[in-house]
Amino acid sequence: MNSKPTFPLISVVMPVHNTEEQVANAAQSVLAQTYENLELICIVNDSSDSSEEILLELSANDSRLVVISNGKGAAGAGPARNQGVALAKGEFISFVDDDDYVEADFLSRLYKTLIEHNVDMVQCAIRYIFKTKSKNKSYGSGIIRGEQVSVRIDMSDGFARLYPMVCGKLYKKELFDDIEMKAMTFEDIEFTPRLLERVESAFILDEQLYNYNKRYSTVTGWGELKRSQISEYLDSIFQTLPPYYTESACAIRAKYGLKPPTTVFANINNFTRGLNRVIFQKSPEFQSEFKLKYVDFVRRVEDLLSEEDWQFFSSNLVEPLVLRKDFWIQKKAPTRFFLKRITAAKSKLAKAFSSKIYVRWLEPYLYWVDFIFPKSPNIWLFSSWAYYPQHTLDNPRGIFEAVKDDPNIKKIVAVHGKFDENILIKDGNNVVFVPVVSFRSLYYILRAGVFFTGNALSPKFGYRNMMKHPKRRKLVQLWHAITLKKIGLTLDHNLELYWHDDANRYALITSTSDLDRQTMIESFSPKRPDAVVVTGVPRHDLLHMPEEKLPVDYREQIVNLRARKGSKKLFLYAPTWRGPLDDKSEFTIPQLEKLDALFESYNALFGQRIHLNNRKTTKRGFFTNNVLDLNSFPETTLLLREVDGLITDYSSIYFDIMQRDKPVVLYQPDIESYEYTRGLAYKSGSFRPHEETIDSFEKLYAMLEMALSGNFEPDQKYKDVKSKFMTFCDDKNALRVIAAMRKSKP
Template sequence: MPSAAAPRFSVIIPVYGVEGYIRECIESVTSQSYPDFEIVAVDDRSQDGSGAIIDELAARDPRVRAVHRAENGGIGAARNTGIAHARGDYLLFLDGDDSIRPGSLQALADRLDETDDPEILLFDYVRTHVDGSVEASKSGKHLAAVRGQVVDPRAHLELLRVFAVVWNRVYRRDFFTTGGFDGAGFHFTDGLYEDALMVYTTMATARRVAALEYVVVEYRQRRQGSSMRSSSPRKHFVIFEQYQRAFDYLAGHPGLDDYRKVVFERMVSHFLYTLARGFRIPRSHRRAYIHQAGQAYRRNEPKGFTPPPGLVGLKFKVLRTGSYAAFESLKAANGTRETAFRALGRSKRWGGRKALKTYYAVQRRLPVDENLAVYSAYWGRTPGCNPLAVHEAAKKLAPNLRGVWVVNQAHAGKLPAGITRVAPATFGYWKAMARAKYLVNNVNFPDSVIKRPGQVHLQTHHGTPLKRMGLDQQNYPAVARSMDFGKLMERVDRWDWSVSSNQHSTEQWERVYPAAFKTLNTGYPRNDVYYRAGAEDVRRIRGALGIAPGKKAILYAPTVRDHQRDAFVSRLDLARFARELGPDYVLLVRAHYFYGADRELDALAERGALVDVSRHPSVEELCLAADALITDYSSIMFDYANLDRPIVTYADDWEMYRTCRGVTFDLLSGEPGDTPGVIATTEDELIAAFRDGTWRGEEAAALRRAFRERFCAWDDGHAAERVVRAVFLEEEGLRPPVVPVAERTPAPSPEAATATTGTTAEPEHVAG
């Protein structure tokens, strides 16, 4: 049990810009079998939803404490704040986008007991990459060198070659807060590269250090968003100040001559490593960086220091001069062959481009049309979903903006009134793609589309992710076999904005699509209609579908199965179910748009057993017409929940689905917020739910309310307006503000719409 006084570990987590990762990070700690810990999560005035997430987790678990800084101070300041609030015997620093493996705290506690509480305990880690691969660290051999011992680091300098970060070691808190050569304790400094300074000063001071050959931390290699990918190259020049502080600290203390030589070698290697990362030090800053690196080299070079052998040592010697010309000459001599081969490859590829692509390249040299937006939905199908809702809002709020739609020939005959179309792979298409200021899609534009400077890509998405998406799909062969994840990330890199329907989606998109886009927590524009439609709209839509007054319409809308994409195969005996519902019901069936026509469905529709609405252009209208929804794992459930009408989950293959495709939460848990209503896993259970009335009972309604609170928190009828104001009008903040769920009035149910006399005012009419 946790100790009555201080916990064994204080896990300090700085929190900034980690909305997609912080939940996983904290839960990797709270799920540990070892219970004697506290988490101090420090929100460094993060601009995303990270602060709200740690508040939520702290409300659930008393071991989690959420601390909010008054102003942003950087990771060092956030760690210092965490230390001030820590009560544990040991400090474990964990970054908000990383996690620890199961059993880690127990392993650490056991080794601390075995070694009689050393000042520092080092441990191992792995790097996890976006492609799912895991890379072992290079620390193992150094940790093994002191296996089972408690040592003085000055006598075991190989420990200085363990990656110089604070999250691969735990510090005894009394050592950290009162240690040091001056007894004033240790404090993190501002700016990047603060870890190296802390590691080399604490290791110089400690006299009792132990090691654990156990992987504790999974160090996430993010494609975007890391503090090291700073937009300001000058921020990386702080590396010189940090190392100077380290050498100033070491200066004048006896017995550290050999120690200083190793730290110096690590410093110069770190300078070179940073210089080689173009995203840190671009060409325009290389001259100044090399000049300062040379100064730092000459100022701190220990007497008797010998550079490493080979090419690395040659780089040391050239860097010592601080000469940009000398370093570039060395680099050019080493890279001439590789550069020549790259140029040859480019020349060969250019010769094979077709006339349309040449035309596209020419158009990209012409000015961007600031008043042109290109829209597309579902790979060139009929205009719809979030892009159509944004388009309609833009016509009112940004009337100077012209919109054109990319629509395939197969769907050209179904265009709504007022839509201007361009056909894919035509001169008009490539001109629009090259010149438009805004490119809006609910999927990705083709790989052949090149984002030019000045263009803005708005990714609206088209559902809340119950199933695994993006990089998560790498672990599920049914979808991974047809996916090029490298190309996927190149497409994601084009996004400037990502629309989110709810907090769950935001966390998922941030994590599975790691890129530099900005998230719009607006709600889904396509769901605005559920708060703008009135009784007249509901009656009109039902009339067009042939639903007689007084009938109850049940919409059955299952999702696609990745292991069964060739044809629609209903998992429900539609004829039996329609028969069992009886004459007072109308069954509307919508197969997933990936599927083509189905003979059985056609035959049943011809017999009048059901209405096939698979090719209906608006799923939103179908939802407005339905008294209830039956689905399995389709994201339609999250949208339909806005209407506060019954939702029945028919999940006869849940185990198969979550094994083959993966899921982000347990839809069938029955817990409030997870499950939207009645669950049926067999046809008999489904039929019974409608016969005995549980499909619309109070228990189902209570689950639906919790589900709506969780997944419809931002959908209030104004999402499209918020998107247009943020992206097209470039207004600061998201406005209008979101209306709380309890204060909203969704479109009336069919029963209420039928009872409406038409004499009372109704919400804004929805165009058909």
């Protein structure tokens, strides 16, 4: 006779306070779970409505519902949850608020995930329910293990992260031994980082199983806030901060390159925004009280935080209206004041954006102006990367470093993204930084006699309208990779439409060997083969350059990386950009767990760096003491100076690390489909630095195990590939490019 499997008891704790319109739905959503072995403990605190009666009626029909009434004057949600945990008989704990509700498979999905991945807690995604709409909120998907668990709360990097609410999760009950929530507002925000210090592992499940009801709120009714409650709210918000700024938390964030969570300023900003909406309805006494208490709150926070953390916190604060100098004018004539403020705001916005509007309006006509504008051979313009607003990177940076101290060359760095003078790396002689979308940028585009780029020009603002065959200007294509994939004119025209316009512009196209030169001729310059010269890759100079001669931002990042890796070996996983293609090479969670165990057994680290263009579509994350996220490092070259091995797929960055004779693994589980869809410039066996095609995770695991064991030595295959694709292995690449550029014709 078959019997049903026995599942452990799960205790769900629900604090209840004056929610007679929602509490039945909340309780019934728990009692209707497909996971049936549960108890629902409802702690009714200081309710003056019929919430308790509703629950008692439900409990009469379902013995799994336990109702505890604490009567008038009882403390808030924190002590109620503590009481529920103390009464709980289950092996696992979950929390549901009395005005929210959960999906029918909420507990079953969380429990199955917890057991399957052997973690201490599981978190699901949230659906926010508003009066007229709902919004799904994803927190990524993946596992966090080790010391990062306590700090990956509300991270803004787009990868797997925890939210600070206690609801929406399933916990092992022993986590709550000898730890309690405080009797305060925002009690779970303060409690979560303290609890997470005990958690060794957490799984982030990207399924919306918890419904957070934003239609009702017993906490944020700002219009009803009394003067006597101002101190209570601000004190509670202040109390939430210390657990996020412990010495341990700050050290872990610094080690892994993480910023403080948005939680630390979200509560005070929500409080401020709420009061800003109703402040004119409040009495002068209320306004004065809030102003004094807010200023005191800010001073206490500044005293609590380090200078760096304070700068981050204060830069994200929303300004209360009562602190504005014109507040009293505003209060006396709010309508007239707001009209004046709107007019002023429009004027400020107009000043800020008018120049960009005019620049964008003029940009299409750049072609005709370019025809007559004189060029200076001593003005050199360097393109930059949109994700790095401090300087240029990659091959253009290699050229820049070679000439930065030459006073006879005016070096223009056109910065993408937000232009901030305070973060620019201002080194060198006769160097000018300009935002790409600006009149100054267009002026220097027209005046520059030499232009260095590491990618296509046609899709980019300003550059796309330069003349196809400009007089007296030399466009130098320092392509950012040794070409393995089809690019330029060899690529399917439908994948990148602009290459026929772009390919004929260049005075010089760099290459790394005779074999690479032939491919670059076919890709960029079939009509002018002499424009392609074997020079080597300028960024390789930064691999060979003595550390003390590296630019300051590179040295700072190397110090940061060394702090993260310590004395351990570090292998980097850096796949290429996939575009719209299916990324079959992305590791599954079980595979990452196996890699985590493998690297731990060799006391080594597995670093992941997802291509910048793929980060918005990659939700999965896996963070442990052995698996690191290295996406905060903007420049791959500096990583390759430090790592002990590389795993990639079709990205030619592996040639960079071959300059150091380090292990390389090309992991290509989708080799057939990738070759068919994107196209490769060579047969994979001709550029692969190892004999076997690594097209399965099992083969990858075996090869990594061999590399980690210290048995790697470059074999003949490795040496042949290296010599075939790279003629030079030194720090003179930029000098060769400059010499070739001077000899080239526009």
